[in-house]
Amino acid sequence: MKLSHVVAGCVVAAGSFASAQEVLYALNDYIAPSLMRIDPTTGNVLQYLEVTGHESLFGGLAVDKEGTLYSIDGYNDGNSDRFFKIDAATGAGSVVGDTGFNWNFRCVSFDPTTRTMYGATDNSLFTIDISTGAAKLVASITGDTLDQMTAMAIDGNGNAYITDIGETGLFALDLSNGNTKHLGDIGQSGNWYDDLAFDAAGTLWGSRVNGGLFTIDIDAVKQTSKFGGIFRGLAFYTASEDCYADCDGDGELSFFDFLCYTNAFNAGDDYADCDGDNELTFFDFLCYTNAFNAGC
Numbered sequence: 001m002k003l004s005h006v007v008a009g010c011v012v013a014a015g016s017f018a019s020a021q022e023v024l025y026a027l028n029d030y031i032a033p034s035l036m037r038i039d040p041t042t043g044n045v046l047q048y049l050e051v052t053g054h055e056s057l058f059g060g061l062a063v064d065k066e067g068t069l070y071s072i073d074g075y076n077d078g079n080s081d082r083f084f085k086i087d088a089a090t091g092a093g094s095v096v097g098d099t100g101f102n103w104n105f106r107c108v109s110f111d112p113t114t115r116t117m118y119g120a121t122d123n124s125l126f127t128i129d130i131s132t133g134a135a136k137l138v139a140s141i142t143g144d145t146l147d148q149m150t151a152m153a154i155d156g157n158g159n160a161y162i163t164d165i166g167e168t169g170l171f172a173l174d175l176s177n178g179n180t181k182h183l184g185d186i187g188q189s190g191n192w193y194d195d196l197a198f199d200a201a202g203t204l205w206g207s208r209v210n211g212g213l214f215t216i217d218i219d220a221v222k223q224t225s226k227f228g229g230i231f232r233g234l235a236f237y238t239a240s241e242d243c244y245a246d247c248d249g250d251g252e253l254s255f256f257d258f259l260c261y262t263n264a265f266n267a268g269d270d271y272a273d274c275d276g277d278n279e280l281t282f283f284d285f286l287c288y289t290n291a292f293n294a295g296c
Helices: 255-266 282-294
Strands: 005-007 010-012 020-027 034-038 045-050 069-073 082-086 093-098 106-111 116-121 124-128 135-140 149-154 160-164 169-173 180-185 193-198 204-208 213-217 222-227 233-240
Touching (some): 069 093, 160 193, 204 233, 255 282
Parallel strands (some): 106 149, 149 193
Antiparallel strands (some): 005 010, 020 034, 020 233, 034 045, 069 082, 106 116, 149 160, 169 180, 204 213, 213 222
């Protein structure tokens, strides 16, 4: 049996290829939430975890590139709401710090292109300091037909979208100035979306306040029912496994990975036995080239 080897600081398994598994995280309540890990293909709940350390999580759910989950903690009272983080593996929660604002409808969304955490409430857009929790006003959210926004999501290209209460309008949001473009109404006035989230394929999902999880066609401005149930916060996360072709472990595929592989081959390292036949031959170079071309 072949062992994993450390090559140029990267732990890899011989003969393995890049793969990734996407999961959907959801909160099922405001006051006593459980964190659910859901298979987005089948709707099966893979894990329930009690969320600890909170007062009440009315702020939806967001996830950063490291897989840490975030929300906004606080009742509808006169006290400053708190920026809150949740350990996805255990459900343990902790207050990062005061936002400095008291919010009504609240949501958080992470922009992966700029690594910026945004918060929005009562038609105001904020950035949030992940290390302190402090919120900074960017702009008022304005636009034709917009009443009161309830949810926001940012896709993998940094494009932001929001929804409101009246007829559940869908809007494109400019994160630089708060301006919106009304794309159309999805319908069901008053049955707003509690939260929105994009999956890895770029599909927008939404959870209705009266129940149900839906995908939303942005171009056609219509929803399709996916699963039943109550979902108060949504966040998709793709956890990448070790990538075989990334020999030097820098997170990118380049000429230096070929050089790293060649060095491993010349040194007789088990890592270089890409095809797993316990011999180092030309076919291992071909196997590695295929893995490199497949990407990570």
